[in-house]
Amino acid sequence: MVEVKASIDGVKGFQVAGVHAGLKKDDALDFAIIRSSRPCVTAGVFTTNTVKAAPVLYNMERLRTNPSQIRAVAINTVSANACTGQQGMDNSRQMASLTATQLECETHEVLVMSTGVIGMQLPMDKIASGTAIAARLMADDWEATADAIRTTDTRPKMAQVTLLSPHGQYTIAGISKGSGMIAPNMATTLGVIVTDAKLTLEQANQTLKSAMDASFNKIVVDGDTSTNDMVVLMANGFSGVTLDASFDVAQFQEALTAVAIKLAQDVVRDGEGVTKFITLHITGAANDEIADKIAHTIASSPLVKTAFFGKDANWGRMVAAAGRSGVPFDPDKAQLWMSSGEELFEGDKGLLLFANGTYADYPESAAAEIMEEDSIYISLDCGDGEGESVVWTCDLSHDYVSINGDYRT
Amino acid sequence: MVEVKASIDGVKGFQVAGVHAGLKKDDALDFAIIRSSRPCVTAGVFTTNTVKAAPVLYNMERLRTNPSQIRAVAINTVSANACTGQQGMDNSRQMASLTATQLECETHEVLVMSTGVIGMQLPMDKIASGTAIAARLMADDWEATADAIRTTDTRPKMAQVTLLSPHGQYTIAGISKGSGMIAPNMATTLGVIVTDAKLTLEQANQTLKSAMDASFNKIVVDGDTSTNDMVVLMANGFSGVTLDASFDVAQFQEALTAVAIKLAQDVVRDGEGVTKFITLHITGAANDEIADKIAHTIASSPLVKTAFFGKDANWGRMVAAAGRSGVPFDPDKAQLWMSSGEELFEGDKGLLLFANGTYADYPESAAAEIMEEDSIYISLDCGDGEGESVVWTCDLSHDYVSINGDYRT
Numbered sequence: 001m002v003e004v005k006a007s008i009d010g011v012k013g014f015q016v017a018g019v020h021a022g023l024k025k026d027d028a029l030d031f032a033i034i035r036s037s038r039p040c041v042t043a044g045v046f047t048t049n050t051v052k053a054a055p056v057l058y059n060m061e062r063l064r065t066n067p068s069q070i071r072a073v074a075i076n077t078v079s080a081n082a083c084t085g086q087q088g089m090d091n092s093r094q095m096a097s098l099t100a101t102q103l104e105c106e107t108h109e110v111l112v113m114s115t116g117v118i119g120m121q122l123p124m125d126k127i128a129s130g131t132a133i134a135a136r137l138m139a140d141d142w143e144a145t146a147d148a149i150r151t152t153d154t155r156p157k158m159a160q161v162t163l164l165s166p167h168g169q170y171t172i173a174g175i176s177k178g179s180g181m182i183a184p185n186m187a188t189t190l191g192v193i194v195t196d197a198k199l200t201l202e203q204a205n206q207t208l209k210s211a212m213d214a215s216f217n218k219i220v221v222d223g224d225t226s227t228n229d230m231v232v233l234m235a236n237g238f239s240g241v242t243l244d245a246s247f248d249v250a251q252f253q254e255a256l257t258a259v260a261i262k263l264a265q266d267v268v269r270d271g272e273g274v275t276k277f278i279t280l281h282i283t284g285a286a287n288d289e290i291a292d293k294i295a296h297t298i299a300s301s302p303l304v305k306t307a308f309f310g311k312d313a314n315w316g317r318m319v320a321a322a323g324r325s326g327v328p329f330d331p332d333k334a335q336l337w338m339s340s341g342e343e344l345f346e347g348d349k350g351l352l353l354f355a356n357g358t359y360a361d362y363p364e365s366a367a368a369e370i371m372e373e374d375s376i377y378i379s380l381d382c383g384d385g386e387g388e389s390v391v392w393t394c395d396l397s398h399d400y401v402s403i404n405g406d407y408r409t
Numbered sequence: 410m411v412e413v414k415a416s417i418d419g420v421k422g423f424q425v426a427g428v429h430a431g432l433k434k435d436d437a438l439d440f441a442i443i444r445s446s447r448p449c450v451t452a453g454v455f456t457t458n459t460v461k462a463a464p465v466l467y468n469m470e471r472l473r474t475n476p477s478q479i480r481a482v483a484i485n486t487v488s489a490n491a492c493t494g495q496q497g498m499d500n501s502r503q504m505a506s507l508t509a510t511q512l513e514c515e516t517h518e519v520l521v522m523s524t525g526v527i528g529m530q531l532p533m534d535k536i537a538s539g540t541a542i543a544a545r546l547m548a549d550d551w552e553a554t555a556d557a558i559r560t561t562d563t564r565p566k567m568a569q570v571t572l573l574s575p576h577g578q579y580t581i582a583g584i585s586k587g588s589g590m591i592a593p594n595m596a597t598t599l600g601v602i603v604t605d606a607k608l609t610l611e612q613a614n615q616t617l618k619s620a621m622d623a624s625f626n627k628i629v630v631d632g633d634t635s636t637n638d639m640v641v642l643m644a645n646g647f648s649g650v651t652l653d654a655s656f657d658v659a660q661f662q663e664a665l666t667a668v669a670i671k672l673a674q675d676v677v678r679d680g681e682g683v684t685k686f687i688t689l690h691i692t693g694a695a696n697d698e699i700a701d702k703i704a705h706t707i708a709s710s711p712l713v714k715t716a717f718f719g720k721d722a723n724w725g726r727m728v729a730a731a732g733r734s735g736v737p738f739d740p741d742k743a744q745l746w747m748s749s750g751e752e753l754f755e756g757d758k759g760l761l762l763f764a765n766g767t768y769a770d771y772p773e774s775a776a777a778e779i780m781e782e783d784s785i786y787i788s789l790d791c792g793d794g795e796g797e798s799v800v801w802t803c804d805l806s807h808d809y810v811s812i813n814g815d816y817r818t
Contacts, residue, residue, distance in 0.1 A: 048733070050732045051731070052732075083767050084766075118725025119768040302805070306809070306813035316492055319460055320458060320491075323461075324460075331459075331492060354528075357493075357494040358492050358494040359528045397810065401805060404712055405715045405718045
């Protein structure tokens with residue numbers, strides 16, 4: 001079991017800064033740079049939305065042509081630089097160029113990320129100011145850096161793992177932001193994970209994809225997929241540790257996945273208006289894809305989410321959502337349990353709510369007691385095979401409506 | 410243009426009743442019967458949810474074996490008779506049998522519908538009482554009948570069209586219920602449409618399917634699909650009017666579709682917590698299916714819906730939803746307009762919000778003015794072909810959360 005810390009001490013060869021560039025009001029931090037002393041092998045995963053923000057398109061091109069020479073990523077909030085046309089593309093390139101000038105590297109060695117309102121052009125004077133201020137402060141204040149990439153997030157999100165391999169010690173650390181799969185008018189989940197291990201490009205790409213499939217692709221706040229979602233993994237090799245054996249790769253993968261899960265779960269925990277953290281564990285589906293489709297459909301259902309907000313153990317809505325998920329699901333074979341917490345205690349699935357196609361004659365008082373908890377674990381066995389999926393989600397509350405119903409101001 | 414009345418005078422050969430059978434508290438109407446003096450050619454459309462309520466399964470079997478001999482449909486509220494196992498199936502059959510006994514017809518001539526809480530068995534003593542009371546009151550009180558099938562609906566939903574064909578005059582009338590695609594713990598949209606025209610079974614099936622594709626399949630309240638959705642069309646031929654020519658069928662189809670659209674739109678207008686009625690008109694997609702997918706994705710987006718509740722002309726969220734709909738959509742070719750009302754006035758699409766991949770530099774005051782209206786018309790031209798779809802939807806408000814977050818009591 002990998003132990004994940006919720007703070008970051010530092011990662012060899014990486015310097016960071018989070019500063020106030022004048023994008024947000026007051027003195028709130030709103031601009032960040034993460035830099036490596038050496039060029040990084042870098043992998044990225046990007047939103048599947050066909051409407052891709054300029055920084056997403058810009059980084060995709062960089063990682064296609066130059067994935068082993070990345071030295072920095074600059075991140076701004078307030079404007080997502082999405083739906084901004086050619087000027088948006090020019091601005092992303094300009095943001096990379098300004099950062100490169102300050103860091104004394106090449107433009108093509110810099111990635112850029114933006115998060116905030118869709119359709120608003122980047123205020124380039126403030127971006128320029130941010131690069132200049134941040135470049136002077138590059139050090140190891142990861143908390144300020146994680147703070148500076150927030151939009152409606154209520155707190156910074158950090159994770160770190162340090163590993164001892166046969167080749168020496170190395171560290172994986174990451175930050176993320178996001179408070180809805182889309183935040184209010186905002187666009188949305190960003191993540192930067194860095195390591196001082198020395199990875200090949202293939203190792204970086206494969207381990208990042210695998211980690212994402214088990215973390216960021218397993219969370220649902222509101223079911224909307226942003227125009228700006230992206231997560232990058234930067235490996236600078238500073239520790240000198242290489243992953244030569246399959247054992248090394250497996251160890252790295254386990255730790256990377258643990259870091260990614262921590263960062264992804266933090267996005268759900270800090271989701272807009274969230275009062276409950278819900279783990280949906282689907283088993284016994286015909287295959288993993290079917291289990292995942294059922295889990296995502298339940299997690300996205302407004303009726304399921306409002307029931308959790310209302311502390312109503314409404315298994316009927318969960319079963320009905322499974323039934324409309326578009327994949328095989330036979331209610332007569334299914335069983336649904338509910339328990340408190342984020343993990344099962346000794347495999348105990350808790351209270352059986354639904355079996356044999358109907359309700360399981362449980363005491364309502366026991367269900368009501370579990371529903372008072374902040375974290376709830378739902379186990380749904382489809383009785384149809386070996387397919388399995390775990391998805392983390394949350395309730396849908398009045399605060400979600402308030403946050404997202406507000407005017408853009 | 411077909412004129413649709415929002416009340417029902419009566420349809421030849423049909424008698425109805427809506428009564429209090431003791432299912433709801435106080436004296437609220439909760440049980441209805443619609444009967445025809447003659448056997449009806451009957452078509453039905455049923456939920457695509459794989460979790461189908463007992464009355465859905467029961468009626469599917471009746472219409473498979475006996476579609477030209479249906480004489481009545483009995484409808485109860487409070488219990489949806491969904492996820493109720495073998496006892497639920499037995500109870501649906503028993504409900505048909507009790508109704509047949511009271512109406513002095515055969516059990517296989519009776520359809521049954523249920524709407525209400527999932528997982529609760531039908532209280533058969535009250536169902537028996539309802540059939541006895543209703544059978545004594547059979548007349549033409551369609552308003553009481555429409556009233557008696559409500560759950561969280563705030564008002565009864567009725568529509569009627571009377572047509573003069575070359576063969577004589579005939580009437581199409583219908584009632585529906587539903588206040589969410591799923592109402593709170595409830596299951597959900599029901600519709601009964603009757604006509605005294607004389608239809609062949611093929612005419613009934615084809616015209617009903619076509620009407621549903623343009624009405625009930627084009628509404629979204631919350632994106633959840635119920636376990637109990639069904640609509641039936643009963644034709645008793647009492648007017649003596651047959652549909653011999655393709656002209657007759659086209660005329661009937663137009664009127665039937667108009668009735669179905671009225672009933673479906675009423676479900677959205679009376680949706681849970683709804684403050685705005687929104688028409689989404691997608692044009693210029695590669696084909697109609699793609700247009701429809703884009704329309705349904707926008708209509709189901711919690712972020713789009715909360716923005717409408719907040720009177721925020723948030724085109725960014727609509728474009729982002731189109732982009733994640735899983736079908737081809739190129740924001741650089743698309744244009745998005747907004748207007749007030751439920752139809753375009755002389756084809757004027759109103760205020761252009763989005764074009765050339767970015768915002769269209771419109772006056773915010775003009776957008777704010779439209780956003781004050783109760784009905785809003787969104788036109789999205791994808792610039793990609795001739796595909797088109799219209800979907801009717803609503804906002805997502807605090808009241809939706811309150812209604813659906815309440816305990817089952």
